[in-house]
Amino acid sequence: MSTVTTRADSTVVRPWQQLVIIWALLLTVPFWLPLLGGYTAIAGRVLVMALAAMGLNLLLGYTGVLSFGHAAYFGLGAYGAGLTLKYVAASTPLAILAGTLLGGIAGTLFGLLLVRRRGVYFAMVTIAFGQVCFYIAYKWDDFTGGYDGLRGFVRAPLDFGLFKLDIAGNGTLFYYFVLFVFGIAVGLQALILKSPFGRTMLAIRENERRARFLGLPVEKHIWLSFSISCFFTALAGTLYALLNNFADPLGLNYVMSGNIVMIAVMGGMRTFWGPLVGAVLFVMLQDYVSSMTTNWMFFVGTTFVLVVLLFPRGLMGLLQRKGAGS
Amino acid sequence: MTSKLTLTKRRTFLTATAAIAGAQFTGPFIIKARGETPVKIGFIDPITGSLSALAVTEVESAKWTVEQLNKKGGILGREVQLLVEDSANDTGTGVQKAHKLIERDKVDVIMGDVNSGIAYAIMGVTAEKKVFHVVPGGHTDPITGKDCKWNVFRTCNTTAMDAAAVTGELVKKFGKKWFFITPDYAYGKTLQENFVKNLKKAGGTFEGDMLPIANADFSATLIKAKAYKPDVLLNNMGGAAQLNCMKQFVQFGMAKEMALGGALYELETLRSVPKEALTGWWVFEWWWNQPNVPAVKTFVDAISPAIGNKKPTARHWMAYVSIMAIKLAAEKAKSLEAVKMAHALSDMELPPEVSLSPNKVRYRAGDHQLMSDIFVGEVQQAGAGGPDDLFKVETVVKGEDAAGSAEDTGCKINWPA
Numbered sequence A: 001m002s003t004v005t006t007r008a009d010s011t012v013v014r015p016w017q018q019l020v021i022i023w024a025l026l027l028t029v030p031f032w033l034p035l036l037g038g039y040t041a042i043a044g045r046v047l048v049m050a051l052a053a054m055g056l057n058l059l060l061g062y063t064g065v066l067s068f069g070h071a072a073y074f075g076l077g078a079y080g081a082g083l084t085l086k087y088v089a090a091s092t093p094l095a096i097l098a099g100t101l102l103g104g105i106a107g108t109l110f111g112l113l114l115v116r117r118r119g120v121y122f123a124m125v126t127i128a129f130g131q132v133c134f135y136i137a138y139k140w141d142d143f144t145g146g147y148d149g150l151r152g153f154v155r156a157p158l159d160f161g162l163f164k165l166d167i168a169g170n171g172t173l174f175y176y177f178v179l180f181v182f183g184i185a186v187g188l189q190a191l192i193l194k195s196p197f198g199r200t201m202l203a204i205r206e207n208e209r210r211a212r213f214l215g216l217p218v219e220k221h222i223w224l225s226f227s228i229s230c231f232f233t234a235l236a237g238t239l240y241a242l243l244n245n246f247a248d249p250l251g252l253n254y255v256m257s258g259n260i261v262m263i264a265v266m267g268g269m270r271t272f273w274g275p276l277v278g279a280v281l282f283v284m285l286q287d288y289v290s291s292m293t294t295n296w297m298f299f300v301g302t303t304f305v306l307v308v309l310l311f312p313r314g315l316m317g318l319l320q321r322k323g324a325g326s
Numbered sequence B: 001m002t003s004k005l006t007l008t009k010r011r012t013f014l015t016a017t018a019a020i021a022g023a024q025f026t027g028p029f030i031i032k033a034r035g036e037t038p039v040k041i042g043f044i045d046p047i048t049g050s051l052s053a054l055a056v057t058e059v060e061s062a063k064w065t066v067e068q069l070n071k072k073g074g075i076l077g078r079e080v081q082l083l084v085e086d087s088a089n090d091t092g093t094g095v096q097k098a099h100k101l102i103e104r105d106k107v108d109v110i111m112g113d114v115n116s117g118i119a120y121a122i123m124g125v126t127a128e129k130k131v132f133h134v135v136p137g138g139h140t141d142p143i144t145g146k147d148c149k150w151n152v153f154r155t156c157n158t159t160a161m162d163a164a165a166v167t168g169e170l171v172k173k174f175g176k177k178w179f180f181i182t183p184d185y186a187y188g189k190t191l192q193e194n195f196v197k198n199l200k201k202a203g204g205t206f207e208g209d210m211l212p213i214a215n216a217d218f219s220a221t222l223i224k225a226k227a228y229k230p231d232v233l234l235n236n237m238g239g240a241a242q243l244n245c246m247k248q249f250v251q252f253g254m255a256k257e258m259a260l261g262g263a264l265y266e267l268e269t270l271r272s273v274p275k276e277a278l279t280g281w282w283v284f285e286w287w288w289n290q291p292n293v294p295a296v297k298t299f300v301d302a303i304s305p306a307i308g309n310k311k312p313t314a315r316h317w318m319a320y321v322s323i324m325a326i327k328l329a330a331e332k333a334k335s336l337e338a339v340k341m342a343h344a345l346s347d348m349e350l351p352p353e354v355s356l357s358p359n360k361v362r363y364r365a366g367d368h369q370l371m372s373d374i375f376v377g378e379v380q381q382a383g384a385g386g387p388d389d390l391f392k393v394e395t396v397v398k399g400e401d402a403a404g405s406a407e408d409t410g411c412k413i414n415w416p417a
Helices: A015-027 A040-060 A071-088 A092-114 A119-139 A171-194 A196-206 A208-213 A218-244 A254-267 A274-292 A296-310 B002-026 B029-033 B052-071 B091-104 B116-129 B159-173 B186-201 B219-228 B239-251 B294-307 B314-333 B338-345 B399-403
Strands: B039-045 B080-086 B109-111 B132-135 B152-154 B177-183 B205-211 B232-235 B259-264 B281-284 B374-379 B391-397
Touching (some): A040 B091, A071 A218, A092 A119, A171 A218, A196 A218, B039 B052, B039 B314, B091 B116, B239 B259, B294 B314
Parallel strands (some): B039 B080, B039 B109, B132 B152
Antiparallel strands (some): B374 B391
């Protein structure tokens, strides 16, 4: 491992180059995507799924713990935002705040109960909690809209006093709003990963026993990592509700959890930008191939299998030499 | 050598030019008459997932209908293009596809979805983008009830209509003591509420169980039903659960003790159930065997060869009526502008070759719900009409009579300024 980390500077594409390329592409999406036959709304969906998977990646890629129930926090974020817009106030920032807090706090509380589990047991308990949230949303018809989903809310324009930003009626403006929130979120994630706490997450991932012998409170750190991860995924959920003007129980279902894991793994779960690349691949495949054939899931599945077999570090692993992401 | 090549090229050029010029005269004149831009209809349906059997039928019919329309000059003299997108029974994907069809493909009209939840979500997008939208087969009431929109029209019935249509018949034939087996989600709850409302009006009593949507073991509930001794057992479950419930109902020997009935049943499901489960009193939203309506026979004869020589189902009818209604609305409005089309279609009586029904049928102005005929009758083992003759129509209830007033649905249509 030590020989690997010393070769970090031999990255094919250096981090600052990655950053410039990624942000240049993201900032200019409304200009080049239509030329390639795309549309701005799909770029918003890519960002949302990427943020959800990046949230999961803090846990999966950087702490080494697999959650198969992150859709719960994603969906709770979506319901939190939708319920706020519907019943409390027509304020988009308030909806985002409420949804993020709902999903994040739920994750924090669930996390307390599962930090002592490891491996398959940890994953199983996360699925169970996810399904609990799914059935609550599914059964509580009067409040959540049940199986039909929560409707009757729309994202509100942003009111800055002197001027208003019409993110409700202008798709391009809404994309930039999502990108702005995405930018803040990934900036925060980068700060967390660079902090001493971020380094302890890596230490736990690499060798939990050694980290424990070094005196690190492993359970507490995993719980914190899980909690932070849930806050970011819940934030993505709030944006998903705003994107669709709708929240439904399938957003809380284990199938969605599987999609989030798949995105993180395809993109590269030990790399910072991997989930974004995974989201581009997953959403585009789903969108374009499903227009051509009803067997589109076969192609998504085959791509996943091929990526896992040929590039175990995900697509971003192609751009980075072994270990550069560590 | 050079001169030979030049000569060959010139000859080729002349031949090609003559061929292209000739093609202008030999091609179908109808194509020449069409405008340059096609009329685009975007159809979002769950072609994959648990509702795929119904969605595939709708899409099959939509493709056939568009083909027929194009043979007769399209819509407003323009070719019709059908763009089908799979919602995969997922709301987020459905909404994404609506954006794709409207923003990228610039469709004039949206159709979809079988899944009511997705239909709701798509309604949000089409209303925001002011695109004309027809829901061929999503049943939950609020689509044309309290959540109705000026641009949305629905072809299939509401659960309230289906329940109202069959209640009178079941009470009249069997009695007022009922037992419900209902799926525990919004559709099932709305359906049961509507049944109970109608039953109470008739002075009836009831008991029932709400079960998970994909329930497989009905023994406990059936024992409970047996002890209650109802006149009718209402099976409101859907798909495989509906089938399992019916099989166990027959195995428990309950068919001799009480009548079996329910609201929605589909020919697609009937084809796959075992013989012993072909029983009970049900509602069909359209039936292929209507001897007194000549237009139905014409339709059945025309579409059958294109769908594997089977009889068309209610889902074929829903997609057919929806597309024909789009044509009628556009031609009455002389425009593809959503507001004009919506005004044109409101209260328009559909001609018999479109409605394919014995009574007058229209999309009601008050809630944009199609007031179609509802076929109440008994499911039977294959009759004289062939393997698809699995239902015997006893009564046809007029949509207007089953639906109640538009005001009662809670719909208030707010037209754009």
